[in-house]
Amino acid sequence: MTGSIAAESVSWSAGGRLVIDDVSLVLAEGETLGLLGPNGAGKSSLLRLLAGLRRPAGGAVLLNGRPLVEHRRRAVAQRIAVVEQQVTTDMDLTVEQIVRLGRIPHRGIWSGDTEADDRAVERALEQTETTAMRDRDWRTLSGGEQQRVQIARALAQEPRELLLDEPTNHLDIRHQFELLALIRMLPVTAVVTLHDLTLAALFCDRLVVLHEGRLIASGTPAEVLTAELISSVYGIAARVVADGAGEGRPSIQLLPP
Numbered sequence: 001m002t003g004s005i006a007a008e009s010v011s012w013s014a015g016g017r018l019v020i021d022d023v024s025l026v027l028a029e030g031e032t033l034g035l036l037g038p039n040g041a042g043k044s045s046l047l048r049l050l051a052g053l054r055r056p057a058g059g060a061v062l063l064n065g066r067p068l069v070e071h072r073r074r075a076v077a078q079r080i081a082v083v084e085q086q087v088t089t090d091m092d093l094t095v096e097q098i099v100r101l102g103r104i105p106h107r108g109i110w111s112g113d114t115e116a117d118d119r120a121v122e123r124a125l126e127q128t129e130t131t132a133m134r135d136r137d138w139r140t141l142s143g144g145e146q147q148r149v150q151i152a153r154a155l156a157q158e159p160r161e162l163l164l165d166e167p168t169n170h171l172d173i174r175h176q177f178e179l180l181a182l183i184r185m186l187p188v189t190a191v192v193t194l195h196d197l198t199l200a201a202l203f204c205d206r207l208v209v210l211h212e213g214r215l216i217a218s219g220t221p222a223e224v225l226t227a228e229l230i231s232s233v234y235g236i237a238a239r240v241v242a243d244g245a246g247e248g249r250p251s252i253q254l255l256p257p
Contacts, residue, residue, distance in 0.1 A: 004029050004161055004189040005050050005068075005080075009059035012045055019045045021213040022059070027161070027189050034204035035193040036224075038234055041210040043193040044085070044165050050191060051082045051163050077105035081159035083150050085166045095141070095149050096134040099124055102156030124155035127182060143170035151179065155186075162188045168199065197238075197252045201225055209233060225250050 004027040012020040020042045027033055027050075035043045048054045049061055052068045061068040068076065081102070102124065103117045125131040128148045133141070141149065147170050154162060162183065168176040176196075180203040183190050194200045200207055201221040209217040209224060211233050217224045222242070230238040230252070237255040 004064075005191075006062040006065075007046070007050060007056075007059065008062065010046070010049055010056040010061060011058035012049055012054060012056050014045075019213050020049065020056070023210070023213075023215045024059075025208055025215065025218065027191065028206075029189055030187070031205045032184050032190045032192065032203060034200040034207045035191060035210065036195075036197070036200055036207055037210035040212075042213040043210055046210065047082075047163050047165050047191060047193055051080055052076055053082065074105055078157070079159055080161045080163065081154035081157040083147075083154045083162075083164040083167055085169060093138050094134065095130060095136050095138060095152075096121065096125070098138050098149050099130075099134075099152045099156050102153040105157065120156045120158055124152040127155055128152040129178075144172065144175060147171060148175065148179075160188055162186065162190045164190065164192045166193050166195065168194065168196065197225060197230070201249050201252060222250050225252060 006026045008024055010020055010023050011018065023046060035046065037043050045054070049056055052061065055069065063071055063076070063079075099121050100113070100117070103113070103120060106117070125134060128151050130145070130148050130152050133145065133149075138146065138149065147167065151164070151167060164183070167179060171179060176199060180192070180199060183192065184203055192204065204221060206219065207217070207221055207224040208215060209229065216233070217229055225240060227238050227240050230236065230240070237257070239253040239255060241251040241253065243249045243251065
């Protein structure tokens, strides 16, 4: 397999249960890939395997064709940024200090902030519309504000691969759209776990659907998001309307039981 990041027959277990079961996929350079599936399908676990936060029990995760475990940890940290669902801290940190944490992989042990660090932090604050809250205590922020700051931290890292676990949680509709539009515009390869099928159809180049730890569908939004798949995976009825503009992005209408 070649590509930005690849998973080759990856499996992972927890508590005696097979959470990820023989999953293979390849991320193309620059694409936005959506990971879909119901709760417990294995989306977050697969994301952490791709990021190197967990080691697979079977198979391998590759970065540029080489096993992830063969790369230096600092090199991986410089390249792959992760935004998880829940991040908490009891430390007395401002928003700007949180965002500057994204620069740690690029610094030497004893070096201070550089002009490149400052530029990256300013750009990340602007991109996420968090500049005005830079001096606020992190603990005073709402859930949505904290989410945007964590995304700013990841962007300050200047990654080539950006992995986000439910990044639209806690965000209002406007910020959901703006965030996913921003991810699509960035010069990165992005993997995003999502529950909202409409957002996935609008903003992802390709979708992967997990069910009970197995990959059961992969392709463009039009190929993957069919009424039959939504019914079998999510257990709900839906009407899928083809995009009249010809861009292959279907509209999903959930039907009442």
